[in-house]
Amino acid sequence: MKGKFLEYYRRKLASLRPPSAMTEREFGFLLFRERIMVRHKAFRDFKVFTDSLLSLVPSDVYYSTAYYRQPDLDMDQKGWLGSDVVFDVDADHIDTPCKETHDMWACPKCKETRRGKKPTKCPKCGNEKIEEKAWLCDRCLIAAKEEVLKLVELLAEDFGIRSEQMHLFFSGHRGYHLHLVSDKLKTLDDVQRKEIVDYVIGLGLDPAEQGLYQGPQDLFLENGHSVVIGPQLTDPGWRGRLAKGVYRIITELDQKQLIELGFRRGAALQIINEREQIENEWSKKILWSSFQDKWGITDQIWRNVIEKALTMMALPAKIDTVVTTDIHRLIRMPETLNGKTGLKAAMVGLDRLEEFDPFSEPAVFEGTQTIRVMEAPQLRIRDQTFGPFSDEKVELPLSAAVLLVAKGVAMPES
Ligand SMILES: [Zn+2]
């Protein structure tokens, strides 16, 4: 592994770029054999950095999101000057159905290993320290990409962040890192950063404050239902976003999904049959009154619809808050290799996020390698899929072989 990493860095040294304000950042290298992090490193110029990279050949390279007066001193003496705002959007925080089939966990105590999401404690021996063996797959990474698109749109619309201030990278594993590089945001403290996170995940959002509520009971209506009042698609901030969520529920969900929200079968069918007309009318103005007049909505359905609209439009509540609020964080350096996979943490321009394929450009190794694979789900490299594997010897493209060895499920065969 180390040899392959060295070869790669030698070959691609010229394409590595220093981060902005490099001399104010702390660097860290995770070492292959020792598994220790060499940190509190500072570099006066990029040549010294690349020399260290070639002599240490670390499994992972990090730098601080923070800027310091003296980045090589101890933490309390560095002199914090500010820090980029960083979001970690990872499949770990998204509930994708495929996880049940490809993720595994192992109990280090009783050696129990099973497929599926990691339980809070081992069902066999009760041990609470369970090792997760999360896999990376297309569906999970597409889900992560959708969340990134949501986040980028939200930051642009509601915070006025310009696209050139947003630097997006594939993590080389199961997600994406979005760095906001801006003098205005740089000096925000952890509490202020937490507020940004709360905003993007819609935490504590009260729909009534977003102009969405059931008005007072209309005594003139025979059925005694209250009147639904709501925001419009063009409203700013969460108002418009909630309106968009409800619009999508009515114009996109299939019958089964509508029934799951509590709509009666007939109402769900009616919505689907009249979709073209609804889309036409609602794209100009959402007719909130339809919820009572036509679809006989109850309080419970109403709550379900709002909750669904919120989860559709907000970032997942399980997003890693700590990455964003920690103002001393070390983060993976873009364009370096991820030791967990051998994939490159590639820079992804916002304009090409939709077509970015995490299993093509980041798969940087050329050639083939024979390995013995113990147990592994299917994986894809560029347009070829391999596996699933169970105790077999195979010759694979080097990027696939490195990935399986790095994940700890295979050994090189000579
Ligand atoms: Zn156990």
Ligand SMILES: [Zn+2]
């Ligand atoms: Zn998956």
